[in-house]
Amino acid sequence: xxxxxxxxxxxxxxxxxxxxxxxxxxxxxxxxxxxxxxxxxxxxxxxxxxxxxxxxxxxxxxxxxxxxxxxxxxxxxxxxxxxxxxxxxxxxxxxxxxxxxxxxxxxxxxxxxxxxxxxxxxxxxxxxxxxxxxxxxxxxxxxxxxxxxxxxxxxxxxxxxxxxxxxxxxxxxxxxxxxxxxxxxxxxxxxxxxxxxxxxxxxxxxxxxxxxxxxxxxxxxxxxxxxxxxxxxxxxxxxxxxxxxxxxxxxxxxxxxxxxxxxxxxxxxxxxxxxxxxxxxxxxxxxxxxxxxxxxxxxxxxxxxxxxxxxxxxxxxxxxxxxxxxxxxxxxxxxxxxxxxxxxxxxxxxxxxxxxxxxxxxxxxxxxxxxxxxxxxxxxxxxxxxxxxxxxxxxxxxxxxxxxxxxxxxxxxxxxxxxxxxxxxxxxxx
Amino acid sequence: xxxxxxxxxxxxxxxxxxxxxxxxxxxxxxxxxxxxxxxxxxxxxxxxxxxxxxxxxxxxxxxxxxxxxxxxxxxxxxxxxxxxxxxxxxxxxxxxxxxxxxxxxxxxxxxxxxxxxxxxxxxxxxxxxxxxxxxxxxxxxxxxxxxxxx
Ligand SMILES: Cc1ncc(COP(=O)(O)O)c(C=O)c1O
Numbered sequence: 001x002x003x004x005x006x007x008x009x010x011x012x013x014x015x016x017x018x019x020x021x022x023x024x025x026x027x028x029x030x031x032x033x034x035x036x037x038x039x040x041x042x043x044x045x046x047x048x049x050x051x052x053x054x055x056x057x058x059x060x061x062x063x064x065x066x067x068x069x070x071x072x073x074x075x076x077x078x079x080x081x082x083x084x085x086x087x088x089x090x091x092x093x094x095x096x097x098x099x100x101x102x103x104x105x106x107x108x109x110x111x112x113x114x115x116x117x118x119x120x121x122x123x124x125x126x127x128x129x130x131x132x133x134x135x136x137x138x139x140x141x142x143x144x145x146x147x148x149x150x151x152x153x154x155x156x157x158x159x160x161x162x163x164x165x166x167x168x169x170x171x172x173x174x175x176x177x178x179x180x181x182x183x184x185x186x187x188x189x190x191x192x193x194x195x196x197x198x199x200x201x202x203x204x205x206x207x208x209x210x211x212x213x214x215x216x217x218x219x220x221x222x223x224x225x226x227x228x229x230x231x232x233x234x235x236x237x238x239x240x241x242x243x244x245x246x247x248x249x250x251x252x253x254x255x256x257x258x259x260x261x262x263x264x265x266x267x268x269x270x271x272x273x274x275x276x277x278x279x280x281x282x283x284x285x286x287x288x289x290x291x292x293x294x295x296x297x298x299x300x301x302x303x304x305x306x307x308x309x310x311x312x313x314x315x316x317x318x319x320x321x322x323x324x325x326x327x328x329x330x331x332x333x334x335x336x337x338x339x340x341x342x343x344x345x346x347x348x349x350x351x352x353x354x355x356x357x358x359x360x361x362x363x364x365x366x367x368x369x370x371x372x373x374x375x376x377x378x379x380x381x382x383x384x385x386x387x388x389x390x391x392x393x394x395x396x397x398x399x400x401x402x403x404x405x406x407x408x409x410x411x412x413x414x415x416x417x418x419x420x421x422x423x424x425x426x427x428x429x430x
Numbered sequence: 431x432x433x434x435x436x437x438x439x440x441x442x443x444x445x446x447x448x449x450x451x452x453x454x455x456x457x458x459x460x461x462x463x464x465x466x467x468x469x470x471x472x473x474x475x476x477x478x479x480x481x482x483x484x485x486x487x488x489x490x491x492x493x494x495x496x497x498x499x500x501x502x503x504x505x506x507x508x509x510x511x512x513x514x515x516x517x518x519x520x521x522x523x524x525x526x527x528x529x530x531x532x533x534x535x536x537x538x539x540x541x542x543x544x545x546x547x548x549x550x551x552x553x554x555x556x557x558x559x560x561x562x563x564x565x566x567x568x569x570x571x572x573x574x575x576x577x578x579x580x
Contacts, residue, residue: 369468369493369557370437377433385468399469399491428437429494 017322024318025409027052038379041417046197046225046358046405047383048247051311055250058310062303070302071276071293085302088309089292095312096242097233098259105258105265105292106300110224111147113243113258114191116295117220118151120268121188123159127267129218132188134160139183139190139217141166141174142395145197146388148222152191166192168395172199172348179211187217194226194242198387198403199348200331200358202226209238218264224248228407229327229356231320234259246304250311255304258295265291272297315408323408327357330406334359334415341422347396357406360387363422366429368402374425380418435547436554437494440502444541445494450504454487458572463564465556470496474564478572481511488561495545495554500561502541512569518542522562526555 025031028050033040042050062084068077070085086101093101107113121132132138138152142165156163164182167175174192183190190212195202205221212219220241223232227242228249234242241264246255260268270277270288274297279287288294315323332352338344343364349355363371372384383403386393393399404418457475464471470492477485486508488500507515521538522545530550534543548558 367493367497369470369495369554373436373551373554374433390469393469399471428433429442 016325017319018325019318019322019408021326021409021411024052025411027054027314028409029053029056031409035379035381036377041378041380041414043404043406043410043414043418044381044383045407045410046248046403048253049228049250049407050409051250051252051307052314054314055252055307055310059252059303059307062306067303069299081302084306084309085300088305088312091309091312092257092259095232095316096227096259097235099235100262102290102292103259103262103265105260105295106305107256107258107295108254108301109247109256110222110243110245111256113241113245113256114147114220114222115151116258116271117189117191117241117243117260117268118155119271121155121159121161125269129188129264130268132159132161135186136161136188137164137184137186138162139164139166139187139192141192142168142391143172143174143196143199143201144193144389144391145222145224146390148191148193149391161188162186168199168392171350172196172201173354174201174203176207179207183208183211183215183217185215187212187215189218189220191220191222191241193222193224195223195229195356195358196348196389196392197225197358197405198360198389198392198401200355200360201348202230202354202356204354205237205239213238225356225358228315230324240264246308246311249308250314251308252301252304254301255308257308260291262291265295268294270297271295274298276300318408326408327406328352330410330412330415331355331357331359333412334404334406334418337415337419338422341419342426344422347392347398347401357410358403359405360401360403362398362401363425366425368400370429371402371422371425374428375418375421378417378421378424380414380421382418432547436551438544438547440541440544441494441498444498444501444505448497448501448504450486450508451489451501452487453489454485457485457487458575459568461564461568461571463560463567465492465496465560467556468492470557470560472496472500472561472564474500474561474568476565476568476572478512478576481513483507483510483512483515483569486565488564490561492560493554493557495548496557496560499542499545499558502545503561503565506540506542507565512573515569516566519562519566523559525549526559 030050066080068081070082089104090101092104121130123133125131169175218240223242223244227244241260247253277297345362347360368384385400457477460475462473472490474488525532525534534546536543548554
């Protein structure tokens with residue numbers, strides 16, 4: 001057998017964009033703290049990301065210098081606040097390649113964005129594309145987060161429509177073998193995850209998109225895990241809606257995004273009723289503002305939107321291509337490193353292709369809670385449990401999983417700390 | 431953190447060699463409890479003989495804390511009078527709710543004193559309580575049935 005040697009530094013990848021991880025880490029104050037007497041090793045970014053100084057400062061500065069309500073004041077502070085809020089919307093639009101800023105709806109999280117779209121469907125919808133009743137079908141997949149399952153189940157309960165789903169292959173990829181049958185003339189919408197929060201799988205969507213277009217259905221992608229990690233262009237992807245959530249992409253909690261084609265958004269009924277979403281209100285009835293205001297009833301999360309804008313500036317400054325490449329190298333490293341742990345089984349793709357920087361696994365005979373507890377005692381923060389995606393656990397017949405998820409500030413040293421920690425776990429439960 | 435405070439030898443022992451595990455007949459009540467945040471589950475049965483709990487049988491899946499706790503529960507409460515068992519139950523619940531401030535009484539709690547350390551970990555208290563809550567539920571059902579039959 002001849003040994004294949006890849007030269008140090010892998011020069012074939014020299015042209016890939018890179019950034020200095022240590023410099024990035026210096027921007028995240030929390031990464032300097034200790035947990036249980038050990039340096040923090042934060043491997044739970046898929047759950048929520050940490051925040052850089054730039055985002056924390058932007059939120060503080062907004063409150064310290066500009067704070068007022070938006071879209072309803074003539075005074076200076078009100079104008080500045082409105083500009084800051086709308087400025088954040090423009091940043092989001094540019095970040096995802098939205099043709100118009102009016103297609104960006106601020107919500108409180110991805111969950112609300114998904115519910116908002118599900119809510120537009122019903123037996124009395126004015127627009128035929130949203131009219132839904134018995135005989136109609138909605139398609140999701142077995143790798144969805146609960147927030148892309150339950151809203152559709154509730155919708156089917158209300159309307160008598162049928163919920164169907166893509167299964168998963170043994171390696172944790174979407175099983176598209178029955179695509180033609182599954183997505184058919186009865187299908188009204190296909191709503192699937194872009195990147196799985198458990199398996200790490202990044203779904204290739206083009207075949208599905210083509211089929212969805214063929215049957216005249218709508219397509220929604222849950223991009224909660226992908227938008228923080230991969231370049232996204234909604235026109236290139238040819239989707240109808242995407243949902244994502246600010247707190248997983250360096251922004252504060254309490255701010256999410258629904259992007260939808262403008263023409264579709266304006267064909268949808270309002271979601272919540274209240275101030276700011278109306279055109280005019282009379283006691284006999286009201287008319288509604290066009291999108292995005294139609295879907296933003298009440299005082300919105302203004303400071304959080306400003307924080308999201310700052311997060312997008314930060315991510316763009318580093319470059320989404322560079323972040324995606326960092327994720328890929330780190331994932332390749334981690335897959336190899338975890339492979340050395342006896343009794344460890346990875347759920348999801350075992351190659352760093354078509355997957356993101358999220359790895360779920362089990363350790364033979366040791367429950368994930370116990371794994372997570374011992375790791376915590378060493379400062380290593382991982383998530384354990386069913387990760388709000390119980391059907392995945394059922395699919396692979398495991399009660400729970402341990403998950404390590406990385407981001408732009410994660411280092412190979414931290415992966416090593418995880419692997420050392422797992423050795424410790426095995427000692428405790430030997 | 432003192433990991434060995436949490437994972438005391440007694441707990442690891444019960445986890446590796448659980449007592450009384452497996453579902454048995456006859457039984458008066460059969461309950462299934464889950465911990466929705468983590469998916470741990472237990473099925474637990476009790477049989478009564480008059481005032482006495484004549485058998486507690488169980489099966490389930492979960493972390494070392496939840497599984498060891500079921501084994502300790504079996505050892506402590508099987509064969510006891512219902513009232514005594516409920517008194518021990520109350521002491522255990524108090525210990526678990528005590529955030530580590532409650533001094534456990536070994537006379538009453540036996541091996542269950544080993545769970546004193548768990549009370550300091552809010553995320554794990556529910557694991558320790560899973561089988562105990564199932565037991566309370568099952569006993570209440572069994573007692574109610576017995577009253578109906580009399
Ligand atoms: C794939 C996926 N979808 C949706 C969500 C829901 O995000 P949020 O809780 O911010 O609404 C998450 C977050 O855990 C996720 O990972």
